[in-house]
Amino acid sequence: MTVLAIESSCDETAASVCRDGKILSNIIASQKVHEQYGGVVPELASRAHMQHIVPVVDQAMKTAGVPLDELDAIAFTQAPGLIGALLVGAQFARSLALALNKPLIPVHHMQAHVLANLIEEPSPSFPYLCLTVSGGHTQIVHCESPAIMKVIGETIDDAAGEAFDKTAKILGLHYPGGPLIDQYAKEGNPKAFKFPEPQIPGLDFSFSGLKTAILYFLQEHTRENPDFVKDRLSDICASVQQRIITILLNKLKKAAIETGITEICLAGGVSANSGLRKGLTEAGKKYGWKTYYPSLEYCTDNAAMIAITAYYKFIEGDFAGLDITPTARANW
C-alpha cells in the first residue's frame, strides 16, 4: 500500500510518500515570509502554499522513487488549521485523486502528531498517553488505537508553543522564538529565577498567567538595569523553559497516575525542545514509564505524520468522497 500525503495546515508545505507503514520521503518547504511580521500571516501562507505545492510533491515522489501510477491513495490534512492554507492542500489532493482515480484520505492534523510516534522504532504500545505541544495546541491525549483517541486535558488559554514564542517576543528574539529559547537555555541556570506555576484543576493547562508574570518581571528588572535582558538572557531563557517544562510534566504525571498508563510520548513542535525531551526521559526513570518522542523532523509540522495516519486509515477502509472540504476547527 503506497500513499502520498500532503500537509498545508499552517506555514509549512509538506509532502511524504509512505509504503506499508515505512516513510520513503519527507519533504518540507518552510515559509520564511512570516518572520518579518513576527507571526504567521494567513493570506501570505495560502499564497506560499500555492507556489510550493507542485515542486514539493514532485520532490517527494522523486525521492521515494515512486511513479504516480503506483499510488494507492492520496491523503491530506483536512483540519484543524488556517482555512486558506488547508484549502490549497485539500484542492490539490482532491484533483490528484480524481485524475488518478484513487481514494482520498482526510487526516486530522492533531491525531497525526500523536501517531508520529509510530513512524520509527521503538514505538509505544497501545494504550499510550501523548503530550501534544505545538504552537496552537497543548493536549494530553489518551490513545487507545490508531483510530481511537481522546483528549483528556488541554490548555484553557495559550498553547505551550505560544508561551515560548511570546516570551521570545518580549525578549526581542525573532519568530518563532521556541527554538532560540531552547538554544539560550542550554547555557543558562534554570534555577536563576522563579516563575509561578498556575493552579488549574484536573488535567488542563494555563499559560497566559506565565506570560504576564514574565512581562512584569522584566519590567521590574530593566527599571533597575536597562541591560538586564542582555546581561541575563541565558538565565531568563533557562528559567522560563524550566517552568514551562514542569507545568507540562506535572500534568503528565497526574494523567499517568489517573489512567494507570505507563507508555508515555511527546508530539508537536514543542516536543523538539531539548529540555522537555530530557525532562521526559528523567521522569520516565523516576516513575517507571516507558518514554518516546519522535525524531526532530517528525515533531514540527511534516507530511510523514499525515502519511502514517493515512496508512492506518487505509487499513480500516476509512476513505472520503471527492466532495470533502477542509475545516479550520475539528472535533476529535
Ligand code: KG4
Ligand atoms: O507543531 P508545530 O510545528 O506547528 C503547529 O502546529 O503549531 O509547532 C510550532 C511551535 C512553535 O511555537 C515553535 O516555537 C515551537 O513549536 N518549537 C519549539 C522548539 N521547536 C519548535 N519550542 C521550544 N523549543 C524548541 N526546540
Ligand code: ZN
Ligand atoms: Zn502541528
